Amino acid sequence: MGIKENEVRNLIKITDLSVEEIDELIGIANDIIADPEAYIDICHGKIMATLFFEPSTRTRLSFTSAMMSLGGQVLGFSEAASSSAAKGESVSDTVRTVGAYSDIIAMRHPKEGAPLIASERTTVPIINAGDGGHFHPTQTLTDLLTISEVKGHLGDMTIGLCGDLCFGRTVHSLIEAMMRYENVRFVLISPRELRIPKYMRELMDSNGAEWKEVERMEDVMSELDILYMTRVQRERFFNEEDYVRLKDSYILDMDKLADAKEDLAILHPLPRVNEIAVEVDDDPRAKYFDQVLYGRYIRMALILRLLGIK
Amino acid sequence: MNVDGVSTGIVLDHIQAGKSMEIYKLLKLDELDCSVAIIQNAVSTKYGRKDIIKIDERIELDMDVLGYVDPNITINLVKDGKLELKTHLELPETLTNVLECKNPRCITSVEQGAKQRFYLADKEKKIYRCAYCDVEHENK
Numbered sequence: 391m392g393i394k395e396n397e398v399r400n401l402i403k404i405t406d407l408s409v410e411e412i413d414e415l416i417g418i419a420n421d422i423i424a425d426p427e428a429y430i431d432i433c434h435g436k437i438m439a440t441l442f443f444e445p446s447t448r449t450r451l452s453f454t455s456a457m458m459s460l461g462g463q464v465l466g467f468s469e470a471a472s473s474s475a476a477k478g479e480s481v482s483d484t485v486r487t488v489g490a491y492s493d494i495i496a497m498r499h500p501k502e503g504a505p506l507i508a509s510e511r512t513t514v515p516i517i518n519a520g521d522g523g524h525f526h527p528t529q530t531l532t533d534l535l536t537i538s539e540v541k542g543h544l545g546d547m548t549i550g551l552c553g554d555l556c557f558g559r560t561v562h563s564l565i566e567a568m569m570r571y572e573n574v575r576f577v578l579i580s581p582r583e584l585r586i587p588k589y590m591r592e593l594m595d596s597n598g599a600e601w602k603e604v605e606r607m608e609d610v611m612s613e614l615d616i617l618y619m620t621r622v623q624r625e626r627f628f629n630e631e632d633y634v635r636l637k638d639s640y641i642l643d644m645d646k647l648a649d650a651k652e653d654l655a656i657l658h659p660l661p662r663v664n665e666i667a668v669e670v671d672d673d674p675r676a677k678y679f680d681q682v683l684y685g686r687y688i689r690m691a692l693i694l695r696l697l698g699i700k
Numbered sequence: 701m702n703v704d705g706v707s708t709g710i711v712l713d714h715i716q717a718g719k720s721m722e723i724y725k726l727l728k729l730d731e732l733d734c735s736v737a738i739i740q741n742a743v744s745t746k747y748g749r750k751d752i753i754k755i756d757e758r759i760e761l762d763m764d765v766l767g768y769v770d771p772n773i774t775i776n777l778v779k780d781g782k783l784e785l786k787t788h789l790e791l792p793e794t795l796t797n798v799l800e801c802k803n804p805r806c807i808t809s810v811e812q813g814a815k816q817r818f819y820l821a822d823k824e825k826k827i828y829r830c831a832y833c834d835v836e837h838e839n840k
Contacts, residue, residue: 480812501807503832507814522805524833 399696400509400516404527404567412567415531416538418691418700419684423539426459429690432699433462439492440466441484442519443475443499448660449519449528452682453496456689465491482511489514494697515696523559529659530563531692532685537568537616539684540655540677545571548613552579553620553640553665555586560659561620562590569599576601577610581636584622606639612649617642619658619678621665643667650675657681705754709734710761711776712753717741719770720751726765732757747772764792768799768828793820799828799837806833 401407407415422429438457442450445468454464466488467473474484481504488495489512497505498519505518520526538544549568551561555578565586568574576594578586578601585603594601604610607617622640624633641664642656658666658678670676694700715723720738723729729736734757744750758777766773767789777785795818801808808814808830817831828837 481807482811482813499807500805501810502803502805502834503807503830504811506832507807507811521807524805 399698400505400518401527401692401696402506402509402516402518403525404530404563406527409570412531412534415688415691415695416535418694419535419687422687422690429460429694431461432694433457433460433697436460436462436494436697437492438462438464438466438693439488439495440464440468440519441473441488441495441497441499442466442468443470443473443481443497443504445469446498446520448682449498449526450496452528452685453517453519453689456686456693459686460690460693462493462693466496481507484508485512485514485516488512494693517692517696523557525563526559527563528685528689528692529560530567531688532681533560533564533618533657533659534567535684535688536657536677536681537655540680541615544568544574546573547615548575548577549616549618550577550579550607550610550614551618551620552607552642553622554584555580555620556584558620561586561618564618565590565594565599569594569597574599577613578603579605579607579610579640581605581622581632581640583632605636607642608639608646608649611646612651614654615651617650617654617656619656619662619665621663641665641667642670644669644673647673647675705781706756706778707781708779709757710755710759711778712755712766713750713774713776714744714747715751715753715773716747716770717749717751720753723753723766723769723773726769727762729753729755732759763789764795765798767792768795791820791823791826794818794831795828801830801833801835802838803830803833803835806830806835808832 440450440453450468457464470476485495485508492514494515496517496519497508499505500522502522502524504521505516509516518525518527534544541547555561565576576599619642622637654675655677656675660678660682720740724738734755737754739752741749742752771789771791773789775787776783797816799818800816808816818828818837819831821827821829829835
């Protein structure tokens with residue numbers, strides 16, 4: 391399913407891409423960042439369909455912005471209610487139809503595996519823009535480009551992942567992707583209830599990854615090169631007492647950054663609720679709004695690659 | 701007990717004792733016109749006890765089904781009373797329409813005409829995962 395010559399080009403999950411293919415995408419994104427004017431008309435005459443069977447304004451706008459920045463056009467729907475899915479049409483029939491109207495499809499669907507089914511039914515490239523709690527590979531590409539830009543490389547670093555590590559798919563994908571680079575150490579910061587699932591521990595162990603688990607970010611802050619924050623949701627806790635006891639440990643503020651490295655980079659897939667205090671936004675180490683911009687650039691690179699233009 | 705040998709057909713040997721009826725049903729042997737003999741709980745020097753199925757015709761076998769149910773089965777193809785080919789099975793890398801995904805969040809639970817595809821995730825533990833949602837298939 392990876393991006394290879396002479397085959398239908400889809401992106402369903404991040405591990406569809408080899409490390410070399412990710413490097414190529416990052417290279418294209420860097421070229422775009424350096425000279426966006428050179429790309430302004432490169433997709434002229436191409437159409438992207440954004441099929442969002444469940445709402446996600448942020449991701450949909452990022453894809454739309456990416457395609458428009460390349461001179462292409464965009465059509466689609468932003469929720470199942472405004473598509474034929476509301477009438478009971480299958481994913482297969484929808485993509486067969488939309489495949490006739492477009493050159494590339496970005497698709498979000500609440501059911502796991504829907505983009506894979508779609509990719510089996512059309513010759514138009516499919517990008518998985520999120521399938522339930524399963525995969526969201528363009529978020530991971532966004533994270534990788536951000537890390538690459540702010541650090542200058544993707545290996546030799548300690549990454550702290552903080553918050554809901556049990557249900558957070560962005561965390562799992564990022565670990566899977568970063569595990570493939572040299573000398574990456576993971577520090578998993580979460581309450582006991584929201585620790586990383588067993589299969590992820592097994593995956594890290596079988597890949598020889600170095601990792602440890604802690605409950606308080608203050609205890610490890612000085613070790614981190616990257617701090618990837620996610621939201622801890624109240625409803626995930628089994629009892630109120632634990633939530634009250636632990637919730638402040640997972641809110642990043644300037645006090646907790648006291649021991650942090652000068653060149654720490656703070657990332658967050660967004661949307662943020664209260665897990666990063668607003669005061670942190672002005673700190674140069676806060677990179678989560680830069681991350682949004684990198685998300686647009688890496689999607690531009692991905693579109694170009696999948697369309698065979700770059 | 702005496703069961704005639706097969707002159708031209710197939711002998712499925714070394715079936716785990718007790719599994720022959722499951723294979724009989726999965727391969728839809730009840731729909732054949734030819735003779736089919738099921739020998740249950742036969743003495744095996746290799747496994748202690750085993751089942752054997754003798755089919756009096758050369759039919760197309762679904763190797764994926766056989767390999768999944770019991771990878772230790774030996775398939776003997778017989779022609780004119782002589783053993784023509786002996787094949788050993790192994791766990792298939794993929795299974796199509798053999799298992800069913802039970803994950804209600806999986807697209808295959810709602811998509812009409814979707815194939816049930818699984819891949820072998822762990823050979824040692826015989827773990828298959830759905831190709832669409834990656835959820836592990838649980839036996840029973």
